[in-house]
Amino acid sequence: MYEFTAPFQNPSGSPIRELFKYLGEPGMISFAGGYPASDLFDVDGLQQAAARAYQDPNCCLQYGPTDGLPRLKHELTNLMAHRGVPCALNEMLVTTGSQQGLDLLLRVLVSPGDVVLTEQPAYPATLQALKLQQARVVTVPVDAHGLDVDRLATLLASGTFARPKLLYTVPTFANPTGATITRERRIALLRLAVQYRFLIVEDDPYGDLRFSGDAVPSIISLAAEVEGSRDWVVHFASLSKIVAPGLRVGWTIAPAEITRRCVIAKQTVDLCSAPWTQAIAAEYLSDGALERHLPRITAMYGRKCEALCEALRSQFGDTLQFHRPEGGMFVWARIEGIDASALLQRAIDNKVMFVPGKAFFADRLDPASLRLSFAAPGIADIEEGAKRLRRAYDMAAADSV
Numbered sequence: 001m002y003e004f005t006a007p008f009q010n011p012s013g014s015p016i017r018e019l020f021k022y023l024g025e026p027g028m029i030s031f032a033g034g035y036p037a038s039d040l041f042d043v044d045g046l047q048q049a050a051a052r053a054y055q056d057p058n059c060c061l062q063y064g065p066t067d068g069l070p071r072l073k074h075e076l077t078n079l080m081a082h083r084g085v086p087c088a089l090n091e092m093l094v095t096t097g098s099q100q101g102l103d104l105l106l107r108v109l110v111s112p113g114d115v116v117l118t119e120q121p122a123y124p125a126t127l128q129a130l131k132l133q134q135a136r137v138v139t140v141p142v143d144a145h146g147l148d149v150d151r152l153a154t155l156l157a158s159g160t161f162a163r164p165k166l167l168y169t170v171p172t173f174a175n176p177t178g179a180t181i182t183r184e185r186r187i188a189l190l191r192l193a194v195q196y197r198f199l200i201v202e203d204d205p206y207g208d209l210r211f212s213g214d215a216v217p218s219i220i221s222l223a224a225e226v227e228g229s230r231d232w233v234v235h236f237a238s239l240s241k242i243v244a245p246g247l248r249v250g251w252t253i254a255p256a257e258i259t260r261r262c263v264i265a266k267q268t269v270d271l272c273s274a275p276w277t278q279a280i281a282a283e284y285l286s287d288g289a290l291e292r293h294l295p296r297i298t299a300m301y302g303r304k305c306e307a308l309c310e311a312l313r314s315q316f317g318d319t320l321q322f323h324r325p326e327g328g329m330f331v332w333a334r335i336e337g338i339d340a341s342a343l344l345q346r347a348i349d350n351k352v353m354f355v356p357g358k359a360f361f362a363d364r365l366d367p368a369s370l371r372l373s374f375a376a377p378g379i380a381d382i383e384e385g386a387k388r389l390r391r392a393y394d395m396a397a398a399d400s401v
Contacts, residue, residue: 006134007131007132007133007134008132011132012128014124014125014128015124015355015356015358015359016032016033016034016124016355016359019032019033019353019355020033022348022353023353025351027351028351028352028353029351029352029353029377029381029382029384029385029388030352030353030373030376030377031308031352031353031354031355031371031372031373031374031377031385031389032353032354032355032373033373033376034175034241034329034330034373034375035245035373035375035376036240036241036242036244036245036297036329036375036376037297037300037301037304037375037376038376039378040296040297040300041243041244042243042244042284042289042293045284045287045289045292045293046243046244046280046284048283048287049280049281049283049284049287049289050280050283052283052287053276053279053280053282053283054279056279059275059279060275060276060279061275061276062275063271063272063275064272064273064275064278065272066263066266066267066271066272067092067093067094067259067263067266068092068093068094068251068272068273068278069094069275069278069279069282071279071282071286072094072249072278072279072281072282072285073089073092073094074282075281075282075285075286076092076094076251076285077089077092078285079285079290080237080253083207083218083221084217084218084221085218085220085221085235085253087253088256090256090259090260091253091254091255091256091259092251092252092253092259093251093252093254093259093262093263093266094249094250094251094273094278095250095251095252095266095273096248096249096250096270096273096274097238097240097245097248097249097250098203098205098236098237098238098240098250098251098252099125099129099250100250100266100269100273101236101250101251101252101262102125102126102129102168102201102203102236103129103269104252104262104265104266104269105166105201105234105252105254105258105262106129106130106133106135107133107262107265108258108261108262108264108265109165109166109199109258110130110133110135110165110166112133112134112135113134113135113136114135114136114162114164114165115135115136115138115161115162115163115164115165116130116135116136116137116138116164116165116166116167116168117137117138117139117140117152117155117164117166117167117168117198118130118137118138118139118140118167118168118169118362119139119140119141119142119146119147119168119169119170119174120139120140120141120142120360120361120362120363120364121142121176121177121332121357121360121361121366121369122139122168122170122360122361122362123170123175123176123203123360124359124360126168126203127360127362130168135165136161137362137363138155138161138164139361139362139363139364140152140155140167142174142177142179143179144179144323145179145180145181145182145185146169146171146174146177146179146180146181146182146185147169147171147181147185147189149181149185149188149189149192152167152189152192153188153192156192156195156196163196163197163198164196164198165198165199166198166199166200166201166234167189167193167198167199167200167201168201168203169181169189169200169201169202169203169219170203170204170205170206171186171202171204171218171219172204172206172207172216172218172327172328173206173207173209173210173325173326173327173328173329173330174328174330175205175206175328175329175330175371176330176332176355176357176360176371177323177330177332178323178324178325178328178329178330178331178332179323179325179332180216180325180326180327181216181219182216183216183217183222186216186217186219186222187222187225187226189219190219190222190223190225190226190229190232190233191226191229193229193232193233194226194227194228194229194232197232198232199232199233199234200219200232200233200234201234201236202218202219202220202233202234202235202236203236204218204235204236204237205236205237205238205240205241205242206241206327206328206329207237207327208242208294208298209241209242209297209298209301209327209328209329210298210326210327211298211299211301211302211305211326211327212302212326212327213326213327218235219233219235220233220235220253230255231255233254234252234253234254234255234258235252235253235254236250236251236252237250237251237253238250238251239281241329242290242294242297243281243284243290246277247277247280247281248273248274248277249273249277249278249281298327301327301328301329301374301375303379304374304375304377304379304382305324305325305331305374307374307379307382307383308331308372308374308382308386309322309324309331311382311383311385311386311387312331312333312372312386314386315386315387315389315390316335316390316393318336319335319336319337319393320333320334320335320336321333321334321335321336322334329373329374329375330371330372330373330374331371331372331373331374332357332369332370332371332372333369333370333371333372334357334366334368334369334370335368335370335393336368337397337400338368338393338396338397338400339367339368340354340356340357340358340367340368340369340370341356341358341367342396342399342400343356343370343392343393343396344356344370345396346392346393346395346396346399347388347389347392349392349395350388350389350391350392350395351388352385352388352389352392354370354371354372354389355370355371356369356370357369357370357371359371
């Protein structure tokens with residue numbers, strides 16, 4: 001009846017958001033969504049920031065510049081400088097969450113059929129965006145140390161596909177694997193980007209959530225060590241995981257000619273991100289509240305990660321294999337002898353949820369894989385959830401006999 005465009009003739013929604021209908025069930029313990037812990041929100045700090053922001057109600061209630069409120073951009077450039085990333089104002093665009101940054105970048109750079117490289121497994125919303133953009137996705141495997149850059153070099157040298165427009169990666173505490181690309185691999189990746197002239201799209205929502213191990217510099221900060229590579233890096237960041245997702249404040253740092261085009265694309269999408277929440281974010285950052293509050297978040301996430309890993313070992317032994325992350329929000333696992341999708345059905349029956357790994361694959365699915373998020377549930381729920389997951393596994397294993 002309706003003549004939809006090709007990408008929307010038969011679109012599929014987010015496989016993770018499809019699970020949200022179960023969240024309201026009484027007693028459900030969720031390891032599924034990548035939600036930050038709501039009990040760790042700095043409610044008082046944000047209320048105070050909101051009150052200060054609203055002392056200038058016209059700024060909060062009126063339209064704002066498409067590229068972001070100047071006050072917020074100033075605070076974000078200070079934040080990025082603290083992270084070792086000098087940034088000019090014309091290289092920065094404030095977005096409605098970092099996901100909008102990806103959408104705008106794809107709009108201005110990727111045409112149907114263009115080759116885009118992604119790590120695999122990868123963030124499902126990225127795969128969904130690439131599919132709707134009609135890109136040709138070429139996947140690069142990951143291991144415990146993140147993107148396999150040697151494998152990437154082999155793929156690029158093979159000549160089996162056209163020059164890629166970009167490579168998307170979550171290099172620090174990746175979603176879904178929790179893995180972090182080593183410093184050496186980051187340098188090698190920058191050199192490949194210069195050699196083959198593709199953009200590295202560095203999505204960094206979790207970088208501040210380190211609770212163990214030594215920090216690894218961001219890819220964009222390391223670009224200073226590889227001549228010409230800063231021209232080939234786009235960096236996404238966000239306050240969603242470290243302050244509150246309800247603010248919907250993210251930002252993109254990119255070469256000025258890319259940023260200018262993304263600003264024009266954003267004008268047609270929403271004119272500007274909400275000035276009210278931008279003003280709150282600016283006040284929150286200028287007060288130093290983020291630096292004061294972040295240690296509380298990382299300490300608790302470290303405890304939760306430890307609780308989940310210990311509970312999984314206790315309940316499953318070697319049946320469930322996983323790599324323990326040094327930060328972020330996720331544990332990536334493989335379970336022997338059963339399809340994770342079948343396990344999920346039994347898990348929901350037992351009032352516990354996770355995300356089957358197939359949601360994170362563009363090709364060559366791994367049916368035994370699954371993602372568990374330790375951020376939102378409390379420690380008691382984490383321990384109980386692992387017990388329920390074991391019961392679900394026993395039931396699903398019996399089903400398959």
